[in-house]
Amino acid sequence: MVDVVIIGCGVVGAAAAMELSRYKLDVVIVERENDVAVGTTKANSAILHAGYDPKPGTLMARLNVRGSELCREYCAALDVPYRRCGSMVLAFSEKETETLRELLDRGVKNGVPGLKIISGDEARAREPELADTVLEALWAPSAAIVSPWEMCLAFAETAVKNGVELRLNTAVTGIDRRGDGYTVRTDRGDIETKYVVNAAGVDSGTIHDMAAPHSFDIKPSRGEYYLLDKAEGTRVNTVVFQCPTERGKGVLVSPTVHGNLIVGPNAEPSMPHDAATTAAGLAFVKETACLSVPKINYSKSIRNFAGIRANTGRDDFIIGVSAPRFVDLAGICSPGLTSAPAIGEYAAELLAREGLALEKKENFDFSRRRIRFKELSPEAREELVRRDPAYGRVICRCETVTEGEILACLHTPIPPVSVDGVKRRVNAGMGRCQGGFCAPRVVEILSRELGLSPGEIVKDRTGMNILVRETKGGEG
Amino acid sequence: MYDLIVIGGGPAGLAAACSAWDNGLRSILIVERDRELGGILNQCIHNGFGLTRFKEELTGPEYAHRFVELLSRTGVEARTDTMVLEVTLDLRVHMTGPETGYRVEEAKSVILAMGCRERTRGAIGIPGTRPAGVFTAGAAQRYVNVEGWLPGRRVVILGSGDIGLIMARRMTMEGAKVLACVEVMPYSGGLTRNIVQCLEDFDIPLYLSHTVTDIRGGDRVEQVVVSRVDENRRPIPGTEMLFDCDTLLLSVGLIPENELSERAGVEIDPRTKGPAVYENMETSLPGVFSCGNVTHVHDLVDFVSAESERAGAAAARFVLNGPAAGEPIALQNGFGVSYTVPQRVRPGNVEKAFNVFFRVNRNFGKSEIVVSRGETDLCRFKRDRLAPGEMENITVPVKLLEGASGPITVAVREV
Numbered sequence: 051m052v053d054v055v056i057i058g059c060g061v062v063g064a065a066a067a068m069e070l071s072r073y074k075l076d077v078v079i080v081e082r083e084n085d086v087a088v089g090t091t092k093a094n095s096a097i098l099h100a101g102y103d104p105k106p107g108t109l110m111a112r113l114n115v116r117g118s119e120l121c122r123e124y125c126a127a128l129d130v131p132y133r134r135c136g137s138m139v140l141a142f143s144e145k146e147t148e149t150l151r152e153l154l155d156r157g158v159k160n161g162v163p164g165l166k167i168i169s170g171d172e173a174r175a176r177e178p179e180l181a182d183t184v185l186e187a188l189w190a191p192s193a194a195i196v197s198p199w200e201m202c203l204a205f206a207e208t209a210v211k212n213g214v215e216l217r218l219n220t221a222v223t224g225i226d227r228r229g230d231g232y233t234v235r236t237d238r239g240d241i242e243t244k245y246v247v248n249a250a251g252v253d254s255g256t257i258h259d260m261a262a263p264h265s266f267d268i269k270p271s272r273g274e275y276y277l278l279d280k281a282e283g284t285r286v287n288t289v290v291f292q293c294p295t296e297r298g299k300g301v302l303v304s305p306t307v308h309g310n311l312i313v314g315p316n317a318e319p320s321m322p323h324d325a326a327t328t329a330a331g332l333a334f335v336k337e338t339a340c341l342s343v344p345k346i347n348y349s350k351s352i353r354n355f356a357g358i359r360a361n362t363g364r365d366d367f368i369i370g371v372s373a374p375r376f377v378d379l380a381g382i383c384s385p386g387l388t389s390a391p392a393i394g395e396y397a398a399e400l401l402a403r404e405g406l407a408l409e410k411k412e413n414f415d416f417s418r419r420r421i422r423f424k425e426l427s428p429e430a431r432e433e434l435v436r437r438d439p440a441y442g443r444v445i446c447r448c449e450t451v452t453e454g455e456i457l458a459c460l461h462t463p464i465p466p467v468s469v470d471g472v473k474r475r476v477n478a479g480m481g482r483c484q485g486g487f488c489a490p491r492v493v494e495i496l497s498r499e500l501g502l503s504p505g506e507i508v509k510d511r512t513g514m515n516i517l518v519r520e521t522k523g524g525e526g
Numbered sequence: 527m528y529d530l531i532v533i534g535g536g537p538a539g540l541a542a543a544c545s546a547w548d549n550g551l552r553s554i555l556i557v558e559r560d561r562e563l564g565g566i567l568n569q570c571i572h573n574g575f576g577l578t579r580f581k582e583e584l585t586g587p588e589y590a591h592r593f594v595e596l597l598s599r600t601g602v603e604a605r606t607d608t609m610v611l612e613v614t615l616d617l618r619v620h621m622t623g624p625e626t627g628y629r630v631e632e633a634k635s636v637i638l639a640m641g642c643r644e645r646t647r648g649a650i651g652i653p654g655t656r657p658a659g660v661f662t663a664g665a666a667q668r669y670v671n672v673e674g675w676l677p678g679r680r681v682v683i684l685g686s687g688d689i690g691l692i693m694a695r696r697m698t699m700e701g702a703k704v705l706a707c708v709e710v711m712p713y714s715g716g717l718t719r720n721i722v723q724c725l726e727d728f729d730i731p732l733y734l735s736h737t738v739t740d741i742r743g744g745d746r747v748e749q750v751v752v753s754r755v756d757e758n759r760r761p762i763p764g765t766e767m768l769f770d771c772d773t774l775l776l777s778v779g780l781i782p783e784n785e786l787s788e789r790a791g792v793e794i795d796p797r798t799k800g801p802a803v804y805e806n807m808e809t810s811l812p813g814v815f816s817c818g819n820v821t822h823v824h825d826l827v828d829f830v831s832a833e834s835e836r837a838g839a840a841a842a843r844f845v846l847n848g849p850a851a852g853e854p855i856a857l858q859n860g861f862g863v864s865y866t867v868p869q870r871v872r873p874g875n876v877e878k879a880f881n882v883f884f885r886v887n888r889n890f891g892k893s894e895i896v897v898s899r900g901e902t903d904l905c906r907f908k909r910d911r912l913a914p915g916e917m918e919n920i921t922v923p924v925k926l927l928e929g930a931s932g933p934i935t936v937a938v939r940e941v
């Protein structure tokens with residue numbers, strides 16, 4: 051019997067796991083996929099919102115503002131790419147300038163620091179590429195950009211380092227209440243536990259219904275994005291939003307911590323796992339972003355993608371105790387990424403209220419560092435390659451990622467098993483050639499290091515094999 | 527301090543280094559990121575290389591070997607498994623490799639010979655899901671020819687560039703079924719001989735003025751949607767064809783790999799996406815030369831070798847005799863021409879004649895290529911046909927430039 055089973059290892063599940071790993075507890079996270087951070091966590095705007103959007107008094111408002119601070123602290127401690135670049139919400143009409151005042155008012159009530167309304171000219175002075183039609187903007191200095199999958203990885207790795215057991219490729223098929231606890235049934239056997247935390251993202255409704263009466267529906271919403279080459283990465287230096295509508299926070303234009311430019315999303319109802327992009331959706335994104343920043347050069351696009359958000363149609367997250375010792379962290383739509391560490395804290399608080407004893411560990415390890423060859427000085431590079439020649443061999447030339455970094459990530463607490471898993475850990479394949487050059491080399495390294503045939507190496511999820519068979523001249 | 531550092535040990539770098547040696551330089555370094563010299567030729571195991579240069583049909587590795595042999599008779603130093611990360615304005619070259627270590631070498635001259643990379647799905651913005659089974663044609667070629675693994679069984683190829691055409695034949699010979707080759711333009715982007723030998727000989731249909739408008743499938747590609755496009759290359763609704771396949775290969779263009787050049791401050795021509803060069807392949811930075819696919823994308827390696835030899839000779843002259851002199855004259859696109867290389871000519875630096883490589887922007891029948899300066903026609907070259915997929919090469923005697931003024935124009939005139 052374990053103390054807690056967390057279902058789902060996106061950024062919310064990982065944050066909850068990391069929080070619980072501070073205490074003397076037996077915790078298991080189950081994740082259906084072969085890696086962490088592969089649902090909503092890997093496909094979103096990569097923004098840490100300041101916190102002026104949620105309605106004052108909601109849990110969402112409190113967790114957003116608290117999360118924004120915790121993200122800054124945790125990213126610094128755990129070596130996660132993070133930049134507090136600030137954000138602007140643009141107003142193009144008199145009506146929208148009123149919306150800015152509402153947002154300002156909400157932000158002040160929510161405790162967001164440093165908000166102010168600036169004129170169109172001031173906005174353009176900060177961001178010269180903004181359209182002439184911008185009348186005013188709401189400036190939020192505490193908004194930031196982050197590597198969302200690396201943040202999730204950092205949380206999950208910290209949890210695992212501190213004793214949490216992560217079971218990948220494990221899908222929950224049912225939850226039975228047994229006396230003082232639960233039996234979590236999975237396709238890889240049952241787990242007896244005292245407490246359950248539901249962090250199953252777009253499937254959190256399904257998991258909830260396994261343990262508690264039906265009380266909410268997840269209405270998945272798909273958002274499509276363009277990602278552009280670093281040559282476009284400085285088109286803006288802050289996150290540029292448009293006024294929110296009932297469908298979402300609108301199309302944004304933002305730098306990424308990796309130096310690219312991200313543009314999107316739209317918001318369309320979708321199936322829970324249908325992350326396909328569409329010609330119409332991408333055209334909408336392009337057209338709408340053009341209102342804010344007219345000169346984006348889409349011929350520098352390197353990728354388009356879509357992410358699914360677990361919307362519920364409510365103004366708040368669905369977080370609470372839905373059955374005895376069963377905590378829902380559900381309906382985590384935007385600003386879920388920002389709120390995640392605060393949601394983790396709150397989950398621990400809710401479990402404690404349900405009777406879980408939280409006794410701190412003395413030796414909690416809250417540190418994480420990885421070598422980023424690209425960011426080192428020539429002297430440091432020289433020293434590193436002398437010590438370990440594998441750091442001298444560049445595998446991904448667009449992002450300057452070395453074999454040493456790939457080998458190192460294979461020895462982290464949650465080693466990757468796929469080409470995209472390597473990409474999420476060390477950025478190989480994230481650049482302008484999108485793995486055209488390095489993917490065959492990463493397949494070779496994975497196959498060598500994992501002792502698998504190249505045919506067994508997957509692009510991302512289990513089943514996404516890249517190669518089908520050896521050529522006629524091949525052996526075997 | 528080296529006389530010359532050549533960045534890239536593919537066909538361009540090899541020819542340039544050999545030529546610089548033959549022209550008198552004795553301290554030359556080639557830096558190659560792969561474990562062997564030869565560049566992309568090493569994965570091009572089909573034949574057809576060397577017809578112009580050696581008057582025989584060689585495979586890619588054989589063609590590369592000829593130059594590696596030549597190089598081995600010189601004192602040129604080659605560092606493989608070493609990648610250049612930066613070239614500074616004062617010609618300090620930062621490089622890294624497991625055996626090389628991280629080091630900075632100084633040079634009196636530099637030749638850029640980094641080649642090109644393939645355009646990707648993201649660059650052309652194909653919507654749909656993101657399953658396994660979408661490859662650039664060159665990556666697929668590496669899997670098949672170098673790694674010995676087949677990347678798919680039922681294949682659609684988008685783009686009729688030469689690598690795509692070659693892979694249509696290669697995949698077929700390995701037992702895969704190639705269902706279609708789809709080209710957005712109304713003409714093929716590849717050599718005519720490849721259309722015949724790689725598609726027609728295997729009954730693989732070529733759909734001109736079509737493109738892939740959707741990719742479907744969960745873990746693996748299951749289907750692609752192909753639509754006809756209008757004259758503005760926009761898909762026409764209602765023309766969708768569905769292909770059940772597990773693989774989509776992309777052969778949708780090559781992009782000169784100029785991140786190093788741009789960071790060094792070399793002027794880039796937006797038409798070629800490569801360095802703008804003078805008649806001797808010198809870039810806007812004195813002492814920095816550029817040749818091969820990093821300058822403009824070639825279809826025949828024979829021309830890469832010839833161009834690179836000029837770059838090597840020019841680098842030798844630069845180091846031994848000092849900078850080239852003379853006022854440059856600009857070359858510009860005339861009717862039907864999409865770019866020229868070189869972009870500028872210094873007549874004082876030309877002995878007898880200079881070469882101009884260019885491409886036309888659509889198919890032409892019987893035509894003349896007219897080179898003019900101001901109002902004066904300088905010379906004409908007759909052609910039975912011209913196609914964008916086939917690079918043109920003309921030689922212009924320098925004395926013709928005398929007496930006229932203004933930029934030089936290269937134009938097509940249909941006759």
